[in-house]
Amino acid sequence: VTIxxxxxxxxxxxxxxxxxxxxxxxxxxxxxxxxxxxxxxxALALAVGIGWVFALLEAEQPRVVQAVxxxxxxxxxxxxLRLVAEFAAVPRLLMAAAGIGLVVGVGIVFLFxxxxxxxxxxxxxxxxxxxxxxxxxxxxxxxxxxxxxxRRMQAAAAGSVLLGATILVAGVRITIHDDGMLGELLLRLxxxxxxxxxxxxxxxxxxLRRAWxxxxxxxxxxxxxxxxxxGDIATVLRGLEAGAASAFGxxxxxxxxxxxxxxxxxxxxxxxxxxGTEARPGQYIAGRAFAEGRPIFTLNAAADDPEHAxxxxxxxxxxxxxAPIVAGGERLGVLSVxxxxxxxxxxxxxxxxxxxxxxxAVTLEARRLLEEAADLRAREEATRLRxxxxxxxxxxxxxxxxxxxGFAQILEIKAEADPDEPVNVDLLRRISSEAxxxxxxxxxxxxxxxxxxGGLVGKHRxxxxxxxxxxxxxxxxxxxxxxCVVQADGRIPAAVDxxxxxxxxxxxxxxxxxxxxxxxxxxxxxxxxxxxxxxxARISVEDRGIxxxxxxxxxxxxxxxxxxxxxxxxxxxxGLGLYICRMIAEQHGGRIWVESQVGAGSTFHVAVxxxxxxxxxxxxx
Amino acid sequence: xxAAPVNQLGSRIKAPILVVDDDExxxxxxxMSLEITGYSTESARxxxxxxxxxxxxxxxxxxxxxxxxxxxxxxxxxxxxxxGIGDIPxxxxxxxxxxxxxxxxxxxxxxxxxxxxxxxLLDTVKRxxxxxxx
Numbered sequence: 143v144t145i146x147x148x149x150x151x152x153x154x155x156x157x158x159x160x161x162x163x164x165x166x167x168x169x170x171x172x173x174x175x176x177x178x179x180x181x182x183x184x185a186l187a188l189a190v191g192i193g194w195v196f197a198l199l200e201a202e203q204p205r206v207v208q209a210v211x212x213x214x215x216x217x218x219x220x221x222x223l224r225l226v227a228e229f230a231a232v233p234r235l236l237m238a239a240a241g242i243g244l245v246v247g248v249g250i251v252f253l254f255x256x257x258x259x260x261x262x263x264x265x266x267x268x269x270x271x272x273x274x275x276x277x278x279x280x281x282x283x284x285x286x287x288x289x290x291x292x293r294r295m296q297a298a299a300a301g302s303v304l305l306g307a308t309i310l311v312a313g314v315r316i317t318i319h320d321d322g323m324l325g326e327l328l329l330r331l332x333x334x335x336x337x338x339x340x341x342x343x344x345x346x347x348x349x350l351r352r353a354w355x356x357x358x359x360x361x362x363x364x365x366x367x368x369x370x371x372x373g374d375i376a377t378v379l380r381g382l383e384a385g386a387a388s389a390f391g392x393x394x395x396x397x398x399x400x401x402x403x404x405x406x407x408x409x410x411x412x413x414x415x416x417x418g419t420e421a422r423p424g425q426y427i428a429g430r431a432f433a434e435g436r437p438i439f440t441l442n443a444a445a446d447d448p449e450h451a452x453x454x455x456x457x458x459x460x461x462x463x464x465a466p467i468v469a470g471g472e473r474l475g476v477l478s479v480x481x482x483x484x485x486x487x488x489x490x491x492x493x494x495x496x497x498x499x500x501x502x503a504v505t506l507e508a509r510r511l512l513e514e515a516a517d518l519r520a521r522e523e524a525t526r527l528r529x530x531x532x533x534x535x536x537x538x539x540x541x542x543x544x545x546x547x548g549f550a551q552i553l554e555i556k557a558e559a560d561p562d563e564p565v566n567v568d569l570l571r572r573i574s575s576e577a578x579x580x581x582x583x584x585x586x587x588x589x590x591x592x593x594x595x596g597g598l599v600g601k602h603r604x605x606x607x608x609x610x611x612x613x614x615x616x617x618x619x620x621x622x623x624x625x626c627v628v629q630a631d632g633r634i635p636a637a638v639d640x641x642x643x644x645x646x647x648x649x650x651x652x653x654x655x656x657x658x659x660x661x662x663x664x665x666x667x668x669x670x671x672x673x674x675x676x677x678x679a680r681i682s683v684e685d686r687g688i689x690x691x692x693x694x695x696x697x698x699x700x701x702x703x704x705x706x707x708x709x710x711x712x713x714x715x716x717g718l719g720l721y722i723c724r725m726i727a728e729q730h731g732g733r734i735w736v737e738s739q740v741g742a743g744s745t746f747h748v749a750v751x752x753x754x755x756x757x758x759x760x761x762x763x
Numbered sequence: 764x765x766a767a768p769v770n771q772l773g774s775r776i777k778a779p780i781l782v783v784d785d786d787e788x789x790x791x792x793x794x795m796s797l798e799i800t801g802y803s804t805e806s807a808r809x810x811x812x813x814x815x816x817x818x819x820x821x822x823x824x825x826x827x828x829x830x831x832x833x834x835x836x837x838x839x840x841x842x843x844x845x846x847g848i849g850d851i852p853x854x855x856x857x858x859x860x861x862x863x864x865x866x867x868x869x870x871x872x873x874x875x876x877x878x879x880x881x882x883x884l885l886d887t888v889k890r891x892x893x894x895x896x897x
Binding site for chain 2: 533536537538540541542543544545547548549551552555556559572576623659660661
C-alpha cells in the first residue's frame with residue numbers, strides 16, 4: 143500500500159460521510175435546501191469516488207467516464223450557487239451567467255476531451271470565480287447568524303475555497319502536463335481539506351455541534367439564572383423568551399404554559415385571569431409540538447397551518463420552531479422561536495430549541511418550588527396569626543368571665559350562710575357590668591367580621607359635634623395613670639355614624655392607655671380642615687407609650703396584626719381594635735394612619751369628610 | 764357584716780395574704796373570697812405596689828397576676844428574690860394559656876387559670892399553706 147493510496151482513501155472518506163448524512167437528511171426532510179445540498183454532495187462524492195476506483199485499479203479512465211466525471215465537477219459550482227441563493231440574494235444576471243457557463247463547460251468537456259489550455263483555463267476560471275463568490279456569500283451570511291449556523295457557514299466557505307483551489311491545481315497540472323508527486327500531493331491535500339471543511343459545515347459530528355452550541359447555551363443560562371427569583375410569571379416568561387430569541391438571533395420567541403386542569407395552553411396577557419392567547423394541544427405549531435412531545439419546525443408556518451395563517455403573518459413569522467417544555471416527565475408548556483426566513487441548518491436549530499426548552503423547564507420548575515415555599519410561609523404566618531388571635535381572644539374573654547362566676551358564687555355562699563341578709567347590690571352591679579364587658583368583646587369579634595364585608599358603618603348619618611363626642615368618650619377613660627385630655631377649637635361638626643365614631647375614638651384611647659404601661663397623658667386633638675365639599679374633620683390621639691417599630695407601621699391596621707415589640711406577656715389583645723378603627727374610618731370615606739417612634743409614643747390620625755362620604759355620582763361628577 | 768368563717772383554717776394564719784391584680788374586679792373578688800373564709804388580706808394593683816406591701820410586712824402567701832402595668836409578675840418575683848425573701852409561697856393567677864409554664868418560670872407553688880371559681884381558689888390557697896406551713 144503506497145502513501146498515495148492511503149491519501150486517496152483519506153480524501154474519499156469525508157465525502158462519503160457527508161454524502162450519507164445529507165442524502166439521509168434530504169429523504170427525511172425533503173426541503174429544497176436539503177435537496178440542493180444532497181445534489182451538490184452526490185455530484186462531488188461521485189466525481190471523487192470514480193477517480194478513486196480507477197486509481198485503485200491503476201487503470202486509465204475511459205473517455206466517457208472521464209467526461210462524466212468532469213461534467214459532475216463542472217456542475218459543482220453551479221449547484222453551490224443555487225444553494226447559496228437559498229439563504230442569500232444572488233443577482234439574476236449572475237445566476238444566468240452561471241447557467242450559460244455550465245452549458246459551455248459541459249460542451250467543452252465532451253468536445254475537447256484532451257482539454258487544450260484555453261478550454262482548461264475557461265473551466266478553471268469558471269470554477270474559481272463561482273466558488274470564491276459562494277465562499278464570500280457564506281462568510282457574509284455567517285456574520286448575521288448566531289452560533290452553530292455561523293460556524294457551519296464559515297466551514298462551508300473554507301470548503302468552497304479549498305475545492306476551488308483543488309480545481310485550480312488540477313487545471314494547472316493538465317496545462318503543464320505535470321505528473322509529479324508534489325503536484326499530486328498538493329491536489330490531494332486541497333481536496334482533503336475541502337472534504338473536512340465541508341464535513342464540518344454540512345455534516346458536523348455531534349461533539350462539534352455541542353461545542354459550537356456552547357456559547358449560545360452559556361449566554362442563555364446567564365440570562366435566565368436569576369429569573370426564578372424575579373417578579374411575576376409574566377416577567378419570568380418574558381426573560382426566557384428574550385433569552386431564546388437572542389440565542390437564535392430570531393425576532394421573537396414565545397412560551398405557552400400548560401394548564402392541566404382546563405387542558406389549555408396559554409400565554410400571560412390582558413384577558414380575564416391575566417391570560418392572553420390560548421390554544422388547545424394540536425392547535426398552532428406550538429400546540430403540535432406540545433401534543434407530539436417532540437420538537438418540530440416549519441419553514442412556512444402560514445402554509446403548514448393555514449387555519450392560523452393570519453396570526454403568523456401578523457407578527458411576521460415565517461419559520462417556526464417549537465419544542466415541548468418538560469420537567470420530570472411533567473409537561474409544563476412549549477417554547478417557540480419565530481424567524482422571518484427559514485433556518486439554513488434546521489436540525490441544529492431544532493436541537494438548540496429543545497436544549498433551551500429543557501433549560502426553561504428548569505427555570506419554571508425552580509420558580510414553582512420557590513412559589514410553593516412562599517405559599518407555605520404565608521400559610522404558616524396565617525396560622526400563627528390565627529393562633530395568637532385565638533389565645534388573645536380567650537384571654538380577653540376569660541377575665542370578665544372569672545369575675546362574673548366568682549361574684550355569683552360569693553353571692554351564693556353568702557346567701558347560704560345567712561339567707562336573711564339583703565343581697566349585696568354592689569356585687570350584682572359588678573356582675574352586670576362585667577357581663578357588659580363580655581358583650582363588648584363579642585361585639586368586637588362580630589364587628590371585625592362585619593368590617594370585612596363593609597357593613598360596619600350603617601347608612602345612617604347624623605350631625606355630630608366630634609369635639610363633644612370626644613369629651614364624652616374621654617370622660618369615661620380618665621385613669622390616675624393615664625389622664626385623658628381633649629383639645630379642640632370650638633365645634634367640629636360632621637355627618638357620621640355616631641356610635642361607630644365613638645367606638646373609633648374609644649378604641650384609640652384604650653389603645654393609647656394599653657401601650658403606655660408606665661403611664662402618660664392621652665391627648666385627643668380635633669380640628670377642621672377646609673377643602674372641597676365641606677372639608678375634612680381631623681382627629682388625632684397621642685400617647686407617650688412604647689411606640690411602634692417602623693417595619694410594623696404598615697401592618698398595625700391589619701386584622702390580627704400586632705406590632706413586633708408587643709410583649710405578649712405584658713399586653714393581651716386580639717389585634718382587632720385598630721383593624722376596626724380602620725374599617726370605621728374607611729367606611730366613612732376617610733382614612734387612618736399613624737406616626738410613631740419606639741420609646742417615645744404614637745400619634746394616630748383620622749381624617750373623615752365632614753359631609754359624609756361622597757356618593758358615586760359626586761365622585762365621578 | 765361578714766358571715767361566720769366557712770373555713771376555720773384561715774383564723775390560724777397570722778400573716779395576711781397579698782392579692783396582686785390590675786383588674787379591679789378580680790382583685791375585689793379574690794379579696795372577698797378570702798375574707799369570707801376568714802383570711803386577712805392585703806391588695807396591690809401591680810408588681811411595684813406589691814413589693815411596697817411586702818416591704819411593710821411579710822405576707823403568708825401571694826396570689827399573683829402576671830400581666831400588669833408598671834411591674835409585671837416576673838418583675839415582682841425578681842424583686843422578691845433580690846430582697847432575699849423568694850421563699851414566700853406564690854400562687855399565679857392568669858388567663859393566659861401558658862399559666863403552668865409561667866408559674867414554673869418564677870418558681871411559684873401553684874397556679875390558677877382564669878376563669879377559676881371561688882372553691883378552686885380557696886382549695887388551692889389551703890393546700891399551698893398546708894404544704895408550706897406544715
